[in-house]
Amino acid sequence: MIRIRSTRKEGIWRCGVHHGPEPVDYPDDRFTAEELRRLKAEPFLVVEEIPEERPAEPAPAAVLRSPPQASAEEEEKPAKKAGKGKK
Numbered sequence: 001m002i003r004i005r006s007t008r009k010e011g012i013w014r015c016g017v018h019h020g021p022e023p024v025d026y027p028d029d030r031f032t033a034e035e036l037r038r039l040k041a042e043p044f045l046v047v048e049e050i051p052e053e054r055p056a057e058p059a060p061a062a063v064l065r066s067p068p069q070a071s072a073e074e075e076e077k078p079a080k081k082a083g084k085g086k087k
Helices: 033-043 071-074
Strands: 002-006 011-012 015-021 025-027 045-049
Touching: 002 015, 033 045
Parallel strands: none
Antiparallel strands: 002 025, 002 045, 011 015
16 A cells, blocks of 8 residues: 655645645555656655555464254154153
8 A cells, every 4th residue: 555645735746646735545556666756756745655454364263163963863763751761
């Protein structure tokens, strides 16, 4: 990313763009290498090349496991009722 601002409060025109006193961010491919060289050489401009921020690598998460699945046989069996045993 390229951040540009003018040191003059009325701003200046360079490379087909009006650069005012407030910083404006441009994508890296907005200006050609030659235009970027001209912008950096302009004494009334402050030009910063800002490295793109990469998303932080996520911390290793705990392994989440699904609860065990019942087999087809277990699903077909009727559930036993609690409290009733053989006499």
